[in-house]
Amino acid sequence: MARIIVVTSGKGGVGKTTTSASISTGLAKRGHKTVVIDFDVGLRNLDLIMNCERRVVYDFVNVIQGEASLNQALIRDKRVDTLYILPASQTREKEALTKDGVEKVINELSETFDYIVCDSPAGIEHGALMALYYADEAIVVTNPEVSSVRDSDRILGILQSKSRRAEMGQDQVKEHLLLTRYNPSRVEKGEMLSVADVEEILAIPLLGVIPESQIVLNASNQGLPVILEEDSDAGQAYEDAVARLLGEEREHRFMTSQKKGFFSRMFKGG
Amino acid sequence: MSFLDYFKGKKNKSASVAKERLQIIVAHERGQREQPDYLPQLQQELLEVIRKYVQISDDMVQVEVDRNESCSVLELNVTLPER
């Protein structure tokens, strides 16, 4: 039985795909057989971040509609051999994802995988609902910003009422807060919501804090999940998040700014 | 802003405004979410009954359920037009 994890947010552009790529890579690197599914039908971004866009032949919708088998559609990652990608279709309508179709694919994947990571599209409509419906756990990606926090709260409401677990009256979907694009020095200046502020408002356990970092864009330019940039702050922050997801205790890092020393302040005028 | 606040740089910063706004919106939306499904229809039917006697517009009837630990209260607010 696989554990199904949705990466969701409501608001667009907050870092879901970046997170899906890194979390799935991190799980796989620790030896867990992991598949990451792109639910963003019509856009298809995950394969770019995972650097396998030229290897896409069949996609998720092809499998749902019986035009290809799972084995034909799954792409095996070239860096981590326990990691597979199920790409989204670029041409189909979002409605091609049906509850039954998604269930069929997830059930089949469950037989051989340990973790199924679902990269949700933005919004709270059909595609996002399909991505979260079968989830056991949810990583709610949030930026320290009013509209993102509000949308995260909406998504939490949906997880608690419209997921399969909610509808069947089973244990709640396990919720994790992942605060991304965090800028400690702006927080210290009072210009950005702090981790504590967001935790207080959303009231769910904190999985991690990913700092705002140029490395993320650099990595995505090259098709590298940022967790593989092992020396970078963002990469290490994702590594910690994966460890916590697996139940390890890790102290939170990268939550305070690196104070500039006297000399660098003198010379940079900052 | 006091002399000390100036140096601490803590006062009137936009993050605390953001936090206050969020607390209000989120509390409001959570309240809405917990309303029972039948509420809109109940509101509609109440409107129809009241309209047999008084002409009122849609927004003049407000129905809400307030949940406490021991009981729930159905709160009905009807504004009558000025005479």
Ligand SMILES: Nc1ncnc2c1ncn2[C@@H]1O[C@H](COP(=O)(O)OP(=O)(O)OP(=O)(O)O)[C@@H](O)[C@H]1O
């Ligand atoms: N920690 C970070 N630091 C800096 N930039 C980041 C960080 N996380 C994500 N980004 C950037 O933010 C942009 C959006 O990221 P991403 O595509 O992962 O978001 P998304 O939530 O999947 O978007 P969509 O809702 O469109 O699917 C990208 O350009 C990415 O490089």
Ligand SMILES: [Mg+2]
């Ligand atoms: Mg995305």
